[in-house]
Amino acid sequence: MRRSTCARLLLLLGTFAVAATIAAQDPPQKPQERDAAEGKTVVELVIQPEASAELVARALRTRVGQPLRAAEVEADLQLLLAKFKLIARCDVEEVENGVRVWFVLEEERTFDRYEFHGLSAFTEREVRTLLGLDVGQRINRRAADQYALTLRERYRRKGHAFVQVRIEEDRSNSVLHFWVDEGPRVKIGRIVYLGNAAYPGWIALRFADNLAGSPRLTSEAAGLLSSTEYSREVLDEDLDRLRVWYRQRGYRDARVEFVGEEYRDDRTVVDLTIRIVEGRRYQVASIDVRFDGDGPSRYPKEDLLALVKSKVGAPYDFLQIEQDQLAIARFYGERGHPREGQFGRGIENAFQVNHPEERCDVEGAEVHRVFPVHEGSPKQLRAVHVRGNTDTQDRIVLRKIFQMPGERLDLLRLERSQNVLDSLRYFSDWQGYGGAKFELLPVEGLPDQVDLAIDVQEGDTGSFLWGGGVSTAFGVQARLQFLKRNFDISRLPSSWNPIDWFGEIGSNKAFHGGGQELSLTAMPGTELSFFDISFFEPDLFKTHMDTIGLRVAAYRRLQSLDSFRSDTLGGELGLQRSFTEELSVGFALRDETVLVRDVQPGAPTLVFDAEGHTEVRGLSANLSFSDVDYPIEPTQGFRVRLGGEFAGGFLGASADFWKVGLNHTQYFRLWKDARDRAHVLRLKSSFDWGGGFGEDENLFLTERFYMGGNTLRGFEQRRAGPFQFGKPTGGEARVLSSLEYGFPLFSTRQQGQLRETEVLRGHLFVDYGMLGLAIHDLGSPRLSYGFGVRVLVPVLEAPLEFDVAWPLLAEDLDQERIFYFSIARF
Template structure:
């Protein structure tokens, strides 16, 4: 318990008078507290000369520390005033809970009782406030493991925690601190928290609103009355800060609609006796609606005045709107900041004519000094090299400040996918009013993945898989991926490398190498197998900030193995018509892409689209082409809700001549006598090769349907089992709404979606009636163990024979 030092001085004097130590002389045994027995008080004048100082009672604190704070040294004259000063100085250190001064001859004896040290600090029961945030706050308040324990500090912390929980609407919170004494003058401090349930807002009542209804005004409030979605949105939980923001919204609501004289007269918050229900009442006086009489721009506009005036959205005869004023001011500030005026200000000065109910507005422009960027400072990039970040900068050191260039630099860093967050701050240079440093604070995220798998089944035998990918290899910004997988039905070895800055201008160069043995029946497609290998060179050329042209040239070989009685007959006919099973190709690709997304990991606005043409060159075994188009656009509907519209189109065909052959086979597929016309038939190899077909269904296209099972099907000779063979024309569309998550992290997103799509034999076979559709919910989470995508879908348009799979997920490991 902390004691008042002045009262302590009195208590010490009384104790010294009543209980002198054996063999010593205490303070108050004579008229002079420091006089020896029989000594004349007048002669000593209430003092003695300190010949030596002894410290008693120390355990953890060294005597040197005490001497550092003690304002008395050998040879000093000690009296009552100096004693009080010494005691106050030692108490002020916070190290001691008891201090006593005694005298033995000319020795000043300082007896102290140390405050205990905090051995362990434990928190329990806290869910609404993170433990790390609480520990940080406790440390700032003087409570941390290893620190000296202060009961007063613990009491203050208890009161502050109670206040914070009350502000979050939890009025039944119970905070119980426990202090356990240990040996060696130590204590364990435990703070047990019973948060209880947050009080729910049962009713919000607005008084005085005659022009607008309650429902219309309250639509934008964060505080809501208890409703059926409150369990998810938690908008019915009372918070003082949230209510303050809502009252500001109420004021803005009227100001944005011309009610200049609006005032919020009163706010009352009532709580039920059981502290579970909240009732909010706000009184408002609306006043009259005002119009804009005139608008002018004044001050130093820097740029031509006409250019600045075009940015002003407020016009005469309009209903006054503070929001339009703010948008106009922000537009002018942004324009000036792009030409170096980083501290530009626009002060809208209204002249209110209450008699005529009009407002004249003067937009006063104060540009401030033109600012130069001295340095660009990077912080937080522990793995990523500075060069990788600096090459994305569009704001340069030594150039004029440009807010647009800084914003674009931030977006380019977010698009890399290396960072979970990117924050920018502008710091003025001390002693200079025309220079700033621009600081980019990044928080790195996992940019690689490592997957290792080992298993056994009767179907595929022993399976091993190793996959290693890194989009920011060794912090260089290069992308490297290596994969090896092997079992009885599959062998796969892949390697890819991309240097996104092969040249300083941003030209990228990459290489792909692979060798694979596939049994496609394992992928829900037709039963055939292939052995393929390829080598490719990929080039990327940026043409604008958002647009890139890509080109690829490669050579590949693909051997197809079919099995009569297992492989669909149409696929066997294609192989037989060509008279070969090995296909060699020179393959080329040209594409264009545009990316204006604001983030690679969790975009909220912008568009990403790509169109590319892939074709085998003349002289290849099969001459064909494939045209693909993907687009994804994000629409921010509000601060919390984002809509994603997505579409995929794919079309392929051959451009060479069709190949036909006449075959004579029996009903079992065996060769027959050509003179038997009943078994003579013509087979043709035309169109897109079946091993290049598009597929649909699954977590990456139409969720709720099994992977690769939508589209055309065929049967093997002598079998009725329908096998998916894909098609040459693909159409996929999706609407997906992203919601705020219960997990307090930007790495997680919850969504509701509607997927539509299918695959068709060719373009002429397209039929809207054959489209499949599903709806459901999904969770995307960049967990510490890797990216996880989980969806649960309900097919809303399906046909008999469709293979359904409502719960689908993908996951991987990260490092």
């Protein structure tokens, strides 16, 4: 006689069935084949225990005289659990003229309390949070089994490969005990790759593609400063990532297999072996563009193919495909074709470039690629609407939009506008991230025109920053700063009670929405103290474009040097005209009183000449041009600034001098790694020249140029250059240059962002400098080299930098500083 179990008949039956031995009449022991039981007539229905038989039988869909159906048995098991709180096992036995069906029932027991034992890696509170349990919550055994599985999975993902979770029932006290045997926490020691001919397993600093870093594997071999917990579940996910990574690089037949694991003596370290069968790397056999849509194409196919960087005969590269799609999209975007989904999805006949269609020739290991393009129709921008700005004036947003109504749409300018608007940090978007949302809207009855809607949400633009800093150049400093972006000096509080002002300022009801900036800073320190209040209005005459900005500042700077102390109290009034976002010219008038005191014996003659009070009044001008991709950490582009100042003379005051300076920084992006992080070569150069006139033969003491510290690493602050009586005198002409190679060390992807945010970057550098008492005295070059790391912390608005440098060229009186560090705030 053949017998079967309904659990084998149903896909999900094992979830509901519990193996339990019931006394009385035993159900069948040997299973019957599924096909033999399905559809046969139920000739007898047996329910155990018999005390529940009558009530349960009335509720079941499975009945005597009816065919046996898998779906009905599954529904019966769910019903017994949901309605009667009974765990059931269904068995089937073939008999004459049909089958006998058994439902073996066990009441689901609920326990009043639960206890965890053996926890070490997690606290009980963490475990309850993980499992979603409340203190004192009643649970049943079925739920406890699921909790045990979840807890075991969490332990294994944390590296406890041998964890065991056992459940013990204390029915007399109605307590469920979870006994956790965590076992050792296992770290990954080595990962051995077999068969990887195309890519090495590891490369120092990950300068090129390698299996350890490029596929972004979570499981990593132990390094100098880190190690990774071993989890087989995570490893399986990494194997899938590695397979995808190989195939994206043209190894479409690649296989990645886990060979095995080998634990060391104490079972806390495991070595892993992974076999890779790379196969052949496919090449691009042909590239074409297909225009979808009616009528002829608007642009020659040859123009689009010229944008494609993938070349016939080159190895297949999935990442290059994305770049080619982007190049085609940018081509159409700057010619007025909005891309489907980029700024909304409501535009009729929008441009699309989909993932290319590919035909593979397995025998020749070749790929034939076709880019399908739906050109759509070009659009004209009719109007721009700002929405959601409850407090910020429209003009503050509109002046950062570089696309004017009436012009042909240009998506590149819209992208740039959005980046500039986001950089203001005035707004938060609807998901809680920083920025504004751009949406193109169709215009009814005008299919060739669109409106631009800019959705914003008022953000927190006022911040009170406090902390401290330390540097080898300026010693220890404290820092207190109140910074209010999007300030409006004309929007006064509604109440005259100063206590109410703070609430209105905090809720953006006062002094908010005008696009201005107010900063109050206090930085007391051991060697340098600085106090400043400044106000900046970027659009004084409300012209929106081609703006003129006003800057007003008052400051005090106290400095304690080796041969004297200086105390500078001053103010500045400046105007800045911004012709474009990149080009600006500025003029400023400053007025200062400088007190030089506590002059030490043996100080340079220049210090004695400047002792006492000196009035400084100067008029300066500068021209700035910046064309970089990212303002904080650029990867390509350049910045240049030309400036000059005239002090004294017809302006009055007691110090007569002039200064000119030229600063240039060029960024070369050498390449990007697999995580789209740039390796950058930075060339920074500056030239400064100044002098006195009239009765002043020399450039005034506090205006002179120095080298060392952050201007010339490897040398002490102000200690590389001319000396008199063993003290630095500074110079009137200076040339500085630095060549720096920067590379990524650690980055993370923040929620809602496509580009990774870099946290730690390393750099190798060479610094060069010359300082002379006059322009004809430039000589005695200094040269240093070294390495360092830069920590980029967004909330600090300034990097933390650590450098180690060694002088190559130095003079006898120069003082070296091997280690240099600067912490802006913490």
